[in-house]
Amino acid sequence: xxxxxxxxxxxxxxxxxxxxxxxxxxxxxxxxxxxxxxxxxxxxxxxxxxxxxxxxxxxxxxxxxxxxxxxxxxxxxxxxxxxxxxxxxxxxxxxxxxxxxxxxxxxxxxxxxxxxxxxxxxxxxxxxxxxxxxxxxxxxxxxxxxxxxxxxxxxxxxxxxxxxxxxxxxxxxxxxxxxxxxxxxxxxxxxxxxxxxxxxxxxxxxxxxxxxxxxxxxxxxxxxxxxxxxxxxxxxxxxxxxxxxxxxxxxxxxxxxxxxxxxxxxxxxx
Amino acid sequence: xxxxxxxxxxxxxxxxxxxxxxxxxxxxxxxxxxxxxxxxxxxxxxxxxxxxxxxxxxxxxxxxxxxxxxxxxxxxxxxxxxxxxxxxxxxxxxxxxxxxxxxxxxxxxxxxxxxxxxxxxxxxxxxxxxxxxxxxxxxxxxxxxxxxxxxxxxxxxxxxxxxxxxxxxxxxxxxxxxxxxxxxxxxxxxxxxxxxxxxxxxxxxxxxxxxxxxxxxxxxxxxxxxxxxxxxxxxxxxxxxxxxxxxxxxxxxxxxxxxxxxxxxxxxxx
Numbered sequence: 272x273x274x275x276x277x278x279x280x281x282x283x284x285x286x287x288x289x290x291x292x293x294x295x296x297x298x299x300x301x302x303x304x305x306x307x308x309x310x311x312x313x314x315x316x317x318x319x320x321x322x323x324x325x326x327x328x329x330x331x332x333x334x335x336x337x338x339x340x341x342x343x344x345x346x347x348x349x350x351x352x353x354x355x356x357x358x359x360x361x362x363x364x365x366x367x368x369x370x371x372x373x374x375x376x377x378x379x380x381x382x383x384x385x386x387x388x389x390x391x392x393x394x395x396x397x398x399x400x401x402x403x404x405x406x407x408x409x410x411x412x413x414x415x416x417x418x419x420x421x422x423x424x425x426x427x428x429x430x431x432x433x434x435x436x437x438x439x440x441x442x443x444x445x446x447x448x449x450x451x452x453x454x455x456x457x458x459x460x461x462x463x464x465x466x467x468x469x470x471x472x473x474x475x476x477x478x479x480x481x482x483x484x485x486x487x488x489x490x491x492x493x494x495x496x497x498x499x500x501x502x503x504x505x506x507x508x509x510x511x512x513x514x515x516x517x518x519x520x521x522x523x524x525x526x527x528x529x530x531x532x533x534x535x536x537x538x539x540x541x
Numbered sequence: 542x543x544x545x546x547x548x549x550x551x552x553x554x555x556x557x558x559x560x561x562x563x564x565x566x567x568x569x570x571x572x573x574x575x576x577x578x579x580x581x582x583x584x585x586x587x588x589x590x591x592x593x594x595x596x597x598x599x600x601x602x603x604x605x606x607x608x609x610x611x612x613x614x615x616x617x618x619x620x621x622x623x624x625x626x627x628x629x630x631x632x633x634x635x636x637x638x639x640x641x642x643x644x645x646x647x648x649x650x651x652x653x654x655x656x657x658x659x660x661x662x663x664x665x666x667x668x669x670x671x672x673x674x675x676x677x678x679x680x681x682x683x684x685x686x687x688x689x690x691x692x693x694x695x696x697x698x699x700x701x702x703x704x705x706x707x708x709x710x711x712x713x714x715x716x717x718x719x720x721x722x723x724x725x726x727x728x729x730x731x732x733x734x735x736x737x738x739x740x741x742x743x744x745x746x747x748x749x750x751x752x753x754x755x756x757x758x759x760x761x762x763x764x765x766x767x768x769x770x771x772x773x774x775x776x777x778x779x780x781x782x783x784x785x786x787x788x789x790x791x792x793x794x795x796x797x798x799x800x801x802x803x804x805x806x807x808x809x810x811x
Contacts, residue, residue, distance in 0.1 A: 346719055
């Protein structure tokens, strides 16, 4: 017998696990999303760990049926894609915005003290993704994403050198200022004294940078530069119990041919 | 005498004009924000048209006082910046998200039929900005934003050729699919049968591309390719009365040394 709707929340199409659609084989642009789901203890499935998961990614990109005929959701451009009930959305910062509101990883727009806090978290996530993720990809693909790295190696060396010498310090310096600002509040977090998804994005960026540019990051650490970003904040996220358990699990994929890549000739001290 | 608060909405810090902080001299990354403010008939001020406006931009970037000591807002990384009452935010898609919710240029999260519509508009805006704006900037700065175009001209030619031949068709093809999808609804708009800020972003991107790559766009138009994006949608936005008035006003700045630049050697047919 059904319970009266007045005493129990009506079951909705959102009472289902989250489903992440992303390439298998490397953390990539899907990883900040996984960290948000893991930190919140959300139930989710992930094509990266599903038999034939790659076909689901391809079907979306090619706009195959039934996705092409979806009356509710526009076609998606590229993974990562999040399905939740009847909702299908893409774009990493957009998925994080959606999850942040639902999983308590950003200030709620219903909050009386900080109704606009979600925009501040969104801007921090966007800036970390721009400068410490997208620009990093351009270091090994400065001319074309359609060419192999080997076919744009000379340009990659120039771009990576510029990145390590000028862009990396600029973005790390910015986040060091954010962490030292009054708006960051108490504790090691970026905004409002509480962990938000922007912290998870920054952590993932720093982790990827340590893999791709180990010499440059080690030098900055020796010189105790950007210690809040590279040390305090990074270790604080890494020590979160659910993040720690995730990083030690086999759900965490190894860096490989994704966003963050190790090429010896690009690994300069700066 | 003050009115009883129960009969009139209390005056808040948000009952003030919007204030856009952006470089003068070209439309740039500030332009989709201006289009949103103009389409909504919002009252706003703009440093691009203010005496000494550039100093306000610089003070924010350098983190000078009083911005460095702001307890409510994190430091901003780069313009465009929007101030509204005590709120200071940056990042183009983030500012558009904020304005979209306030100016009726995106579905409201309070709407019963489409509470998640704002995420669909956000993803479309993010994808247009990624592919038809940020990647365009990389065409004239593929190696470093710190070098002049003339010092990376050879790489620019390679990158621009790849952009026009492979990336431009990919992104235009995507938006053509979106405009033809069931989710776009009635009329020429991207989502839900109504103009949203994503339409203004796409319009501005196409307008900039027509300036930067006139030969390539003219060829596509002769061949009647991507006619929804390049013709129907573009003309529908351009014909909106407030947009039309804005484009004809001296508030609309000319293309120059910003995001969209004309270099004869990059202007290929594809």
